[in-house]
Amino acid sequence: MRIIALVKSKDHVCCRYRIAAFRSGWEAQGHEVEVRPWSHGWLLGRLLPGARGPVDVLIVQRKLFSNWQWALLRKTARRIIFDFDDAIYLHSSYHPAGIACHKRFQQFRRIVQTADAVIAGNEVLRDQAYALTDPAKVQLIPTCVDVARYPISQHDAIGNVRLAWIGSSSTMRGLDRARDILEEIGKFVRGVELRIICDRSLKLTNLRVDFRDWSETTESADLAEADIGISWLPNDDWSVGKCGLKVLQYMAAGLPVVANPVGLQARLVQTGETGYLVNTAAEWVAAVRRLAGDPALRRRMGEAGRRRVEAEYDIDCGTARWQNVLRSICDINTPRMELSLA
Numbered sequence: 001m002r003i004i005a006l007v008k009s010k011d012h013v014c015c016r017y018r019i020a021a022f023r024s025g026w027e028a029q030g031h032e033v034e035v036r037p038w039s040h041g042w043l044l045g046r047l048l049p050g051a052r053g054p055v056d057v058l059i060v061q062r063k064l065f066s067n068w069q070w071a072l073l074r075k076t077a078r079r080i081i082f083d084f085d086d087a088i089y090l091h092s093s094y095h096p097a098g099i100a101c102h103k104r105f106q107q108f109r110r111i112v113q114t115a116d117a118v119i120a121g122n123e124v125l126r127d128q129a130y131a132l133t134d135p136a137k138v139q140l141i142p143t144c145v146d147v148a149r150y151p152i153s154q155h156d157a158i159g160n161v162r163l164a165w166i167g168s169s170s171t172m173r174g175l176d177r178a179r180d181i182l183e184e185i186g187k188f189v190r191g192v193e194l195r196i197i198c199d200r201s202l203k204l205t206n207l208r209v210d211f212r213d214w215s216e217t218t219e220s221a222d223l224a225e226a227d228i229g230i231s232w233l234p235n236d237d238w239s240v241g242k243c244g245l246k247v248l249q250y251m252a253a254g255l256p257v258v259a260n261p262v263g264l265q266a267r268l269v270q271t272g273e274t275g276y277l278v279n280t281a282a283e284w285v286a287a288v289r290r291l292a293g294d295p296a297l298r299r300r301m302g303e304a305g306r307r308r309v310e311a312e313y314d315i316d317c318g319t320a321r322w323q324n325v326l327r328s329i330c331d332i333n334t335p336r337m338e339l340s341l342a
Contacts (some may be wrong), residue, residue: 001033001056001330004077006038006063013168016216017143017245018085018121019061025319026326038063056330057081060115062088064107075116079329082111085121085143087241089128093234094173112138117329121243122264128241139325143243144318145252147310151224152254157298160191161292163212164226164255166219166246167198174239175202178232183208184281189289194230197222222254225317227298228291229275231259244268251305256298258287274305 010089021036026033058077062084065073073080089108097289112118112129118138120126129138141196163185165175167302179202185192186207193208197219201211223238229250233239235280244264250257251268257275259265269275276287291298311317 001244001326002054003031003033003057003059003326004055005033005059005061007035007061008063009037010035012276014062014085014243017145018083018141019059021144021146021315022319025315025322026076029323029326031326033283034311043190047310054078057326058087059068059083060111062086064088064111066107067110070111070114078118080114081119081329083119083121083141084125085243087128087238090238090241092170093236099236099238108132117325119325122241124241124263127226133251139321141150141318141321142313143245143248144313144315145245145248145309147252147314149251150220150252150254152306153227153298153302155227155254155295155302158295159225159292161193161219161227161298162225163192163194163227163288164223164250165194165196165198165231166214166223166229166249168214169198169200171246172198172200172202174233177234179204181232181281181284184285185288188285192288192292195222195226219249220253222235223249224257226253226255227295227312228288229253229255229257230264233260233262233263234322235267239263248309251302251309254299254302254306256291256301256303258284258291270304274301295317 005019009015015035019153023033055077057079058073059081089105091097091101093099109132113133116137118129118133119141120129120138121143123140124141126138169203182204183206186204193210195210195212196202197212197214199214201209231246233242240263242263247257247259247265247268251274257269258278259269260279261277266277269277271277278284278287
């Protein structure tokens, strides 16, 4: 089959983990795969019917196209799969107008109702799609990581330990909101430092920051040099829809995780097994202090986390699920959905 994936950009995190990660698996199954950034000009020039031959499957990654654009795509592709890994029917946690957005929700509703298949990144997103369309065409494929890419932290340090936070400028806003917690950790846990792996850093008074400019080639090694992974999210509907990528990366690198119990973090982090779920600053300090003083505990929790990622969130798991979706959707005798602009 000829598959085209429409993505924000080829180097965007969502493309890398939800499209590019599975591309070799699709090609190994005999499919021809193209990954294309969406743009108005390309949409009109390249996706007009007959412009480049038939498209068997068009995978639309996250983009909420307008009605007329979506109608054009419907005419171009035999089948459309809509993949989303955020609560894109809302504004983000940091939007000045708040997270509710009627326009985005209506676009999302129209798209999931008229796509041939819908791929959701977690249970919350899946259930939202269930409520709007035929549940039979909605599948859950979690964000996955290539565990083999991640060396395992050795956990040799006692006392002087390194926290790790990985993300982007957009998610850095969440870390900034947790500034008071980080300052408390720096004040009450001796010798700890924070490694920030990102495209920008954060200045703190009490906690020393070790900044590493993010690179796909170095991120796994930068994580493996740390001792504890941390993640803080606002407790709102946007964050509940997050797919837990940074926590999965920490666990793949054999790091215990300290996080607040929001969304998927509450399922991935099992207190006493793979890390600690905490809320108050005092709980954050206590969890970091305990892990800082016990390398054997860090090692045990890190190994448990890595085993879980290998079993449930490795790219092989996601590839198998995608294979089932592609196999089921490509029965060309099944009538495809038609878009009503009413």
